Amino acid sequence: MIAEISAKPVADDACYNIAAVERDTGLSKDTLRVWERRYGFPNPVRDHHDERLYSLPQLEKLRLLRLLIDYGHRPSKIINRSTEELSQLIAARAPAQSAPPEIEAIIDQLLRRDVEGFRAALTQNLMRQGLLQFVTHTVTALNHWIGEAWLAGRVAIFDEHLYSEHIQNILRNAILAEPGGGSAPRVLLTSLPGEKHRIGLLMVEAVLAAEGAACVGLGTETPVIDIKNAAPAYGVDIVALSFSSAITQSAALAGLAELRALLPQGIEIWAGGGALARARKAADGVLLLRSFDDMRYALARWRVENSRR
Amino acid sequence: MIAEISAKPVADDACYNIAAVERDTGLSKDTLRVWERRYGFPNPVRDHHDERLYSLPQLEKLRLLRLLIDYGHRPSKIINRSTEELSQLIAARAPAQSAPPEIEAIIDQLLRRDVEGFRAALTQNLMRQGLLQFVTHTVTALNHWIGEAWLAGRVAIFDEHLYSEHIQNILRNAILAEPGGGSAPRVLLTSLPGEKHRIGLLMVEAVLAAEGAACVGLGTETPVIDIKNAAPAYGVDIVALSFSSAITQSAALAGLAELRALLPQGIEIWAGGGALARARKAADGVLLLRSFDDMRYALARWRVENSRR
DNA sequence: GCTATCATTTGTCATGGACATTCATCATTA
DNA sequence: TAATGATGAATGTCCATGACAAATGATAGC
Structure with missing residues (x-):
């Protein structure tokens, strides 16, 4: 175990309209309404004009559902489980095994939120291996293992954003540097x-x-x-x-x-x-x-x- | 005048469902339906199950409408004009004046589809000016004038894609190169x-x-x-x-x-x-x-x- | 074990009504 | 003159409900 993430936001009164939920979960408004009709979840309160207002816990559960559905679960089977059960399902999906050491070392930098160290680790690998090896081995493996680490709850979404940005930086830089x-x-x-x-x-x-x-x-x-x-x-x-x-x-x-x-x-x-x-x-x-x-x-x-x- | 683009696709039977139109125009499905209800445009044919199928000319007119509305026109005033009239409105908006010569020189490379020359022109400007000047002057101006050139029909969408990619390459490269x-x-x-x-x-x-x-x-x-x-x-x-x-x-x-x-x-x-x-x-x-x-x-x-x- | 058929699940689309927000216009005030 | 406020029309978004196609899972037959 390398680092803990604190993913629990605090605000409780924060309410989100259906457009905000669509944006943040990627579930369409139609889907949100039809789930409510069919399964009873999410069950948002209504404002003074009968428009849906979703709570933060609902939004978080919706994101877990989205994730599990992307990985093959069916909505009707999981939609009425608790948020905790869903988290366990996600954890169960990802094998606890870890990546090869050289990959793990890079992921470790990411988990420490050590931006400069992460960049240095990537650059160092690129220099040692050359562009072709770096892409076909290291980056391929990183993509895979960071996906796994995310499933296991070890890295947060924003860590993946950062990873994506930095890989882009490194690759674009290397491409520009190719001779001719x-x-x-x-x-x-x-x-x-x-x-x-x-x-x-x-x-x-x-x-x-x-x-x-x-x-x-x-x-x-x-x-x-x-x-x-x-x-x-x-x-x-x-x-x-x-x-x-x-x-x-x-x-x-x-x-x-x-x-x-x-x-x-x-x-x-x-x-x-x-x-x-x-x-x-x-x-x-x-x-x-x-x-x-x-x-x-x-x-x-x-x-x-x-x-x- | 620098180059001609052939922007007219051929496929005529190509029909787009409402989701594709939403994607390509950025107009929501609700908006598309309510425009049809209120103004009679767009007026798509229906497939065997009464679902809307938009034609390519309709899609193109919708893109023009979207653009003009972004620039301050009201939908009801322009929605029933012909595609040609809309194009004229856009042309009227875009002053025929051209960009400053150093900017025009770079755009010229893009219009020639000279990928290597375009990259070289950008790099050369960056070297001469330094990162700060390059961003606050050259890139700002390029963004503006390429937008104008697109309005005037001088550059195609894919040229903008290419521009965006190359600017990203250059900027990311420069950022990585900053000392410390x-x-x-x-x-x-x-x-x-x-x-x-x-x-x-x-x-x-x-x-x-x-x-x-x-x-x-x-x-x-x-x-x-x-x-x-x-x-x-x-x-x-x-x-x-x-x-x-x-x-x-x-x-x-x-x-x-x-x-x-x-x-x-x-x-x-x-x-x-x-x-x-x-x-x-x-x-x-x-x-x-x-x-x-x-x-x-x-x-x-x-x-x-x-x-x- | 593999394919074909059928049932169920699930997301997307349609309709039409309602209303909150935004915009344009005009009157009023500093 | 310029800023502020009020008013009415425009515009986009939301709602409820019904329907069905595509995807998925189950079952039977070779």
Whole structure:
């Protein structure tokens, strides 16, 4: 055990309207109302004009519910349990085993809230390993274990925010530092609307940059039509899309099919990430990448196939 | 005139359900339905089960409407004008004048889709001016003029995406390069849920870093409760929040009041950004910053007041 | 063990009514 | 003149309830 977090806010009279709860929990207003209708929870008081006012404990329980549902529980089975039981469910889900020591050492800095030490630990690892190793091993492992630590209640949400920001800093810095502007192929990097995770995208960009490809990063959540317009404008050879597990597999595959139909055949589409881990195959003409090694292999193949221009 | 963009997508049968329109326009489902009820626009066709399906032209007109409303027009006055008239209104708003030459030179690289040249131009400006000047003058001006260029139809959405990514790269790189880990005060930087603009936040971080403060950046969209928990955990003196004009002023002020009630008095709250430009004052105990100079002044004041510990 | 079929759960959408807030206008006061 | 206040129209958000599609789980059959 490394550190305790004090996650209990104090204010009791604080009341939140339905829009605030939607913002803070990610549960839509419709969902909140229909849960109340069907299951009797949450059961907010009403203000003088019959509008819902949620209490802080309700809001906290809603967040736990959201989390458990994301991890596969069904709403009706857990919605009427107490907040304590829900916390136990979450704790039970995460195996108590800890990460490899070198990873644990970095997480430890985060748990100590030692911002400077955390940054130094990351930088030191990057220097020792080089960008490629750092991304494919250290960052991959950190993503996994910080997720686990969060489930186990060891790190708070804001620690994850901080982690995400710092990894971005380090990766963007390393990408800029890669020698040369990059040559062929030219790769457009982005994600579809709804997919907000930036780290996966940056990891891809880092690997490509380390391999000497030219990257055009558009950030997250580019509508399909905009990707279709951007690809020829920037003269890219490949469009690479990242899908975290925040999005459903069917949504990812539908988006890929739509994009494939819009893009000219000469432009390849590469897709990878957690949401596609269990997919057998994507639409025709979409290359599914299950690992960074897959991607490096695909890159080598592309270069062979396009070697004589 | 510098470049032509081909912004007209082809797909005509493409139909969007109400959730997709909400995502792409930022207009809530309730608003879309009530506009239809009151003004007769948008008037989507229905699928076999009476659900709305919006066409691409409708979606484009809605985006124009959203933009004009953000700029002060009233919905009822403009909602029944044609898409062309709306475009003219927008063009009328955007003065045809162009940016100062040094800014225009950078935008020019973006319009040429010359990714490497664009990055080089930014880096060169940063080197020549230093971080503080670069942020308070060049980046501020670029934000403004790229917005104008978008209104005038000179740059596409994906160009803005690319701009945002590259500015992030440059700023994060520069922040990491600032000497020393920073000392007092320690500042927590983030935005409230709904506020996704990252550049403003990074600009603030850059200025603070240049002035030698210690920054703890949590990225965008941190719920109020998490800010309340994070501030003591990281031992910060100040919580700084950024509000772009994507959020309404009243929402910003409400969030600030809520946060002020939760945070201990010893921790200051600083707030700034476009959404607060017209605000007279925020909640008691919230410092409104209207410019980067304001912030530097506030920083100096804080240091004087806390000089003997 | 794997696939196909059926039942249940669950989130999203629709309708129409209501009202709090915001905005524009005009009169009034310092 | 500029700031303040009052008034009425506009605008967005919320509510209740009903309905159904998509996702999930269970069951039967090969």
